[in-house]
Amino acid sequence: MMRRVGDFMCTLALAGEAAVLLTVAHALTRRVTYRRWSRLLGTAGGVGGAIAADADRVRAARVGRIIDRVADRHPWRPVCLPRAMCGRWMLNRRGVANTMFVGVEPEARAGAKRMLHAWLVVSGVTVTGRITDRDIRPIARFGDAE
Numbered sequence: 001m002m003r004r005v006g007d008f009m010c011t012l013a014l015a016g017e018a019a020v021l022l023t024v025a026h027a028l029t030r031r032v033t034y035r036r037w038s039r040l041l042g043t044a045g046g047v048g049g050a051i052a053a054d055a056d057r058v059r060a061a062r063v064g065r066i067i068d069r070v071a072d073r074h075p076w077r078p079v080c081l082p083r084a085m086c087g088r089w090m091l092n093r094r095g096v097a098n099t100m101f102v103g104v105e106p107e108a109r110a111g112a113k114r115m116l117h118a119w120l121v122v123s124g125v126t127v128t129g130r131i132t133d134r135d136i137r138p139i140a141r142f143g144d145a146e
Contacts, residue, residue, distance in 0.1 A: 014063065014090075018070040021089050025082035026074075041088055041100060041142040056096045057123055063090050064120070064127035080129045084118040087128045088142065091120075098122045099143035103136040 028037040038044060067087050071078045078086075084100045091098045098120055105115040117136045119129025 011066065014066045015070050017090060018063075018067045018086055019074065021086040022067070022071055022074055022078045022082050023076070025085035025089075026076050026078050028085070029081050037085075038140075038142070041085065042092070044140060044142055057125055059094060060087075060091055060096055060098065060122040060125070060127045063087060063094075067128055081116075081118040083128045084120045087120040091122065091127070096122060097143070098127070099141055101138045101142075102140040103138045105134055106137050 028040070064087060067083050067090070071083050071086075081102070084102075088098060088100045099122075100118065100120050102116070102118045104117075107114075115134060115136065117129060117131055117134075119131070120127045
């Protein structure tokens with residue numbers, strides 16, 4: 001019984017952290033230029049071969065699920081970019097190697113705008129921003145993993 005209470009409290013704390021960071025990321029992407037907020041994400045374009053341990057992948061998956069749950073209930077309905085930023089900050093705090101990508105659709109469909117998208121990856125596993133039905137090419141990368 002005590003373990004359940006402890007798990008619930010940990011999940012509640014993660015959800016609270018996600019709610020605050022989603023709000024910060026949303027505000028930054030709406031009110032601050034890319035040049036300024038991108039510095040908060042770490043090194044851009046870093047290349048490295050960091051591989052997360054199994055425990056880190058499990059932790060990253062949990063953080064991703066919580067971010068999605070909180071974002072789906074958040075008053076501003078954060079889209080992929082604030083979700084990826086939030087995940088990056090939360091995983092960095094926990095020492096989990098991760099990479100955040102920002103990408104663009106190379107060609108727009110007839111009469112449509114080009115789609116921009118952001119996603120977060122830990123050891124080849126997408127934590128936030130899964131997309132399967134569009135061809136998105138990375139144009140920016142933050143982090144030293146992958």
